[in-house]
Amino acid sequence: MANVKLKNVVKNYGSLEVVHGINLDVDHNEFVVFVGPSGCGKSTTLRMIAGLEKISGGEISIGDRVVNELPPRARNISMVFQNYALYPHMTVRENLGFTLRIAKKPQSEIDQAVAEASAILSLDPYLDRRPGELSGGQRQRVAMGRAIVRHPDIFLFDEPLSNLDAKLRAQMRVEIKKLHQKVQTTIIYVTHDQVEAMTLADRIVIMRDGYIEQQGTPLEVFEKPVNTFVATFIGSPPMNLLHGRADNSGKNITLDDGVNVAMPSRLAGKYADKDIIFGFRADNIMPVGHTLPQGDESVEIDMTVTLTEPLGAETLLFGEIGGTQVQAKMLNPRIVKPGEKLTFQIDLEKCHVFDAQSEMVLD
Amino acid sequence: MAMDINDKHRLKNRLLKAGHLIALFIAMCIICVPGLWVVVNSFRPTVEIMAKPPVWIPTEFNLDHYRAMFGAVGEGGIPVVRYFTNSLIISVTSTLIALLVGMAGGYAFARYRFKGKAAIFVGMMLTRAVPGIALSLPLFIVFARVGIIDTHFGLILAYVAMNVPFTIWLIDGFFRQVPKELAEAAEIDGCTRWQAFWKVEFPVAKAGIASAGIFAFLTSWNEYALASQLTRSVNSKTMPVGLLDFTSEFTLNWGGMSALAVVMIIPALILTFIVQKHLIAGLTFGGVKG
Ligand SMILES: Nc1ncnc2c1ncn2[C@@H]1O[C@H](COP(=O)(O)OP(=O)(O)OP(=O)(O)O)[C@@H](O)[C@H]1O
Ligand SMILES: [Mg+2]
Numbered sequence: 001m002a003n004v005k006l007k008n009v010v011k012n013y014g015s016l017e018v019v020h021g022i023n024l025d026v027d028h029n030e031f032v033v034f035v036g037p038s039g040c041g042k043s044t045t046l047r048m049i050a051g052l053e054k055i056s057g058g059e060i061s062i063g064d065r066v067v068n069e070l071p072p073r074a075r076n077i078s079m080v081f082q083n084y085a086l087y088p089h090m091t092v093r094e095n096l097g098f099t100l101r102i103a104k105k106p107q108s109e110i111d112q113a114v115a116e117a118s119a120i121l122s123l124d125p126y127l128d129r130r131p132g133e134l135s136g137g138q139r140q141r142v143a144m145g146r147a148i149v150r151h152p153d154i155f156l157f158d159e160p161l162s163n164l165d166a167k168l169r170a171q172m173r174v175e176i177k178k179l180h181q182k183v184q185t186t187i188i189y190v191t192h193d194q195v196e197a198m199t200l201a202d203r204i205v206i207m208r209d210g211y212i213e214q215q216g217t218p219l220e221v222f223e224k225p226v227n228t229f230v231a232t233f234i235g236s237p238p239m240n241l242l243h244g245r246a247d248n249s250g251k252n253i254t255l256d257d258g259v260n261v262a263m264p265s266r267l268a269g270k271y272a273d274k275d276i277i278f279g280f281r282a283d284n285i286m287p288v289g290h291t292l293p294q295g296d297e298s299v300e301i302d303m304t305v306t307l308t309e310p311l312g313a314e315t316l317l318f319g320e321i322g323g324t325q326v327q328a329k330m331l332n333p334r335i336v337k338p339g340e341k342l343t344f345q346i347d348l349e350k351c352h353v354f355d356a357q358s359e360m361v362l363d
Numbered sequence: 364m365a366m367d368i369n370d371k372h373r374l375k376n377r378l379l380k381a382g383h384l385i386a387l388f389i390a391m392c393i394i395c396v397p398g399l400w401v402v403v404n405s406f407r408p409t410v411e412i413m414a415k416p417p418v419w420i421p422t423e424f425n426l427d428h429y430r431a432m433f434g435a436v437g438e439g440g441i442p443v444v445r446y447f448t449n450s451l452i453i454s455v456t457s458t459l460i461a462l463l464v465g466m467a468g469g470y471a472f473a474r475y476r477f478k479g480k481a482a483i484f485v486g487m488m489l490t491r492a493v494p495g496i497a498l499s500l501p502l503f504i505v506f507a508r509v510g511i512i513d514t515h516f517g518l519i520l521a522y523v524a525m526n527v528p529f530t531i532w533l534i535d536g537f538f539r540q541v542p543k544e545l546a547e548a549a550e551i552d553g554c555t556r557w558q559a560f561w562k563v564e565f566p567v568a569k570a571g572i573a574s575a576g577i578f579a580f581l582t583s584w585n586e587y588a589l590a591s592q593l594t595r596s597v598n599s600k601t602m603p604v605g606l607l608d609f610t611s612e613f614t615l616n617w618g619g620m621s622a623l624a625v626v627m628i629i630p631a632l633i634l635t636f637i638v639q640k641h642l643i644a645g646l647t648f649g650g651v652k653g
Contacts, residue, residue: 052547072550079551085544089566099552102562150552 002063002076002153002186003028004049010057011044011210019044019210021058026188026203031180034190035197036207037233042190043158045207049188050079050156062153078147079156082163084139086131092142093127099150117145120182121175137168144176148183157189161196173199194234198222206230228359231279231352237316237327240285242278243356246271253278253353257322261299264348267362275356282316284347285328292331297348303328304341317342398628405429405621412617428622441619443626445597446605451630453515453601454583457522461579464523465530466572470560472531473538487528495525499592506593513595521589526579533578537571538564573638584631602627 004026011019019041026032034042047053049060051072060067067075087095094101096117100110118124121141131139140160147155157176161169177200180187191197197204198218205215206229214226225231225239232238244255246263250272253261261278262268286292288300303319303326310316315333319326328344330336353362404412406424434440471477472484502521503512511517541564549559565572587603594600606623609616 050547050551052550071555072547073553073555077551079548081544081548083542083544085542085548087545087549087563087567089563089569098549102553102558146548146552 003030004154004186004188005061006045006049006058007060008058009045009048009055009060011041011048011053012056017056017210019048022210022212024205024212024215026186029184029186031187031189031200031202032205033197033201033203034188034205034207035192035194035233036213038192040207041210042192042207046079046156046158046188046190049154050077051075052079076150076153077156078150078152078154079158080140080143080147080160082159084131084143084160084163086139086142086146088131091128091130092123092134092145095131095142096123096127096145096149098146113149117148120148120179121145136163137172140164140172141175144179148179151183153186155185155187155189157187159191160189162191162193169196176200195236198234204234206233224361225352226361228277228279228354231354231361235281237282239279239281239352240324240326241354242321242324242326244276244278246274246276246353248273250274255322256324259301259321261301261346262297262348264351264353265297266349267353271353271362276362277354277356277359279352279354280346280350282327282329284350285326285344287317287328287330287342287344290330290332290334291345292347294345295347295349298345299348301344301346302341303344304339305336306338308336308338401621401624401628404618405625407618409616409618412621428618432619432622441605441608441623442597443605443623446600446602447626449515449594449597449599450584450601450603450627453518453522453599454580456515457519457526457583458576458580460519460523461526461530462534462572462576464527465534465575465579466565468527468531469534469536470538470564472535474543484532487531490528495586496588499589502589503592512593513599515599517593518590518599518601521593522579522583522586525586525589526582529582530575530579533575534568534572537568537575540571541567577635577638580634581631584627 004024006022006024008021008023009019010017010021022045024032034045036042044053048055049062051067051070051074055068062075062077087098090098093114096114097110100113105113114127118127121144123138123141123145126134126138126142131142134142140163143160160176161172164172173196176189189196189200201218203215204218204221206213206221208229214221214230216224221230221234225234228239228241232241242255244253244261246253250267250269251263253263253276255261255278263271283292285301301321303321305317305319307318308315309318310333313331315330315336317328317330317336319328336342354360355362403421405428406426407421408423408425408427411418411421411423432441432443436442472480506512506517511520545563545567546556546559549563550556554562584601585603586601590601590604591607594604602623606620609619609623
């Protein structure tokens with residue numbers, strides 16, 4: 001059993017507070033991904049869990065032990081670093097076996113564990129090479145192998161794929177997911193790539209400026225973002241956000257350029273006379289005739305296409321509503337010329353309304 | 364036409380390469396000739412060394428100077444073995460101490476943040492700006508008072524002080540190149556801070572530390588200015604000071620000096636060679652990317 005609990009965890013560097021009282025429960029065997037823009041404190045939080053960074057306040061427990069003051073070696077964790085941090089003076093074999101050698105395990109046990117890890121990650125051809133003689137992807141696998149050999153309670157990953165090219169990254173993503181199914185261990189994974197977060201996580205933790213903005217399953221954070229930050233951070237392309245105002249009946253919204261749309265019916269009448277932000281994803285605004293089957297509620301809106309991005313099965317259309325750029329999707333695409341004016345359908349059921357002041361979702 | 368251009372370039376490249384080689388040869392001659400001259404002279408009869416005009420191509424080789432040097436005092440002999448052991452003890456000990464202190468200090472400068480770090484660093488570098496010879500009189504007086512003139516301990520102390528700022532500076536640079544994630548990975552793999560240093564950071568920085576060692580050793584081994592003041596007898600005289608035994612009121616025994624110089628050069632060469640082959644050759648980077 002290795003769940004991880006963070007209670008009001010704070011980190012300061014001198015007078016600068018970079019993590020502000022984080023609360024988080026990670027269950028046994030859960031795959032949790034920290035995601036957020038650069039500098040938001042993901043690595044710092046991970047390093048505090050690892051014991052590489054002292055915590056300035058609060059409490060971290062692993063299993064049922066409070067580990068605040070324990071050194072990394074006493075926490076039974078493994079960590080894969082962004083730059084891999086392989087021991088350059090040792091062969092791959094020695095790198096893999098290092099932790100067991102330190103633990104003074106018998107040689108036969110070390111050999112067996114190394115062989116096992118090497119088989120899982122197909123490292124056999126490289127066992128006698130030094131890290132300097134491996135490619136980036138191979139180094140990355142060795143770093144993962146070194147983490148597996150330890151049979152830790154928790155795996156910690158700090159952006160392990162960010163040095164790889166796109167194809168290799170997709171491949172390693174699958175490897176990591178398989179690994180999780182195979183070794184059945186708690187994993188905490190840091191990335192700033194929301195695709196990685198969506199595809200890997202059981203639960204996503206979205207951080208900004210040292211605060212947790214939202215946590216939940218990938219679908220939850222995608223479908224029910226609590227604020228505009230999460231709405232634009234998760235999902236690709238980012239959610240379209242338009243400023244507007246709810247009228248005094250609370251049933252209509254006037255967008256900045258005077259376009260009127262209906263308030264989604266679940267919110268109708270609840271917020272009258274209020275500045276709001278109207279949000280919808282590209283998947284929910286599509287040109288008439290190229291849409292998904294529509295729900296009961298939809299509105300039509302005219303927009304001039306300024307740019308297109310054909311992706312094959314669909315085409316991304318860029319346009320402007322009230323001076324704000326909007327991205328729309330076109331299914332079964334036909335060729336669209338920039339400057340063409342199309343009528344789009346917005347699926348109101350899938351739209352989000354945020355408070356313009358606090359940027360928090362209204363529901 | 365195309366062929367012509369290619370031929371032209373090939374010719375040009377060849378000429379350039381030949382030019383490089385010739386320039387290199389001349390430079391090497393200038394660097395090596397004095398050393399070679401010392402070696403050659405140690406095997407030549409004094410008459411030939413002193414001949415005017417110089418005899419460039421030696422006509423006779425013998426070991427007379429070596430025989431005399433190792434021979435009895437009074438027949439041109441000097442206590443070479445004592446000088447050699449003094450040199451060895453003093454250089455090796457002071458190098459080891461300077462390396463240990465240098466590693467501790469260099470590591471601290473590379474890894475930790477503490478108050479006055481920059482000032483201490485600059486201060487240490489400034490000590491290198493003081494010429495050793497300027498310190499010889501004050502050192503002499505202090506050492507005389509304390510009673511460590513003409514002892515191994517005295518010279519070792521002086522050499523350690525002389526070398527430490529430099530070893531710290533060099534080793535700091537090498538530890539800076541070792542990413543700190545390596546030690547962190549080791550700690551997570553079960554090492555204590557101390558084990559992480561010795562099992563990971565030290566081996567990775569080893570080549571650099573060894574080069575600092577060579578440097579410290581050679582500085583002590585060849586040092587003359589301080590040693591000439593702080594030593595007086597076979598108790599502690601080192602080889603560079605021993606060279607002066609070959610000067611007398613009216614003559615300079617060039618042959619003997621050359622012979623002793625060769626005895627001095629050989630261990631330094633051997634050491635440099637061994638250390639280089641075993642440590643520098645295995646320069647180990649590439650454990651991290653990015
Ligand atoms: N040693 C330090 N001293 C002072 N501030 C620091 C230190 N280390 C990190 N910080 C600050 O703490 C904040 C969080 O850093 P952290 O490394 O956790 O960001 P991150 O979310 O991992 O970003 P990235 O995606 O770029 O890796 C940053 O604003 C950073 O400037
Ligand atoms: Mg980071």
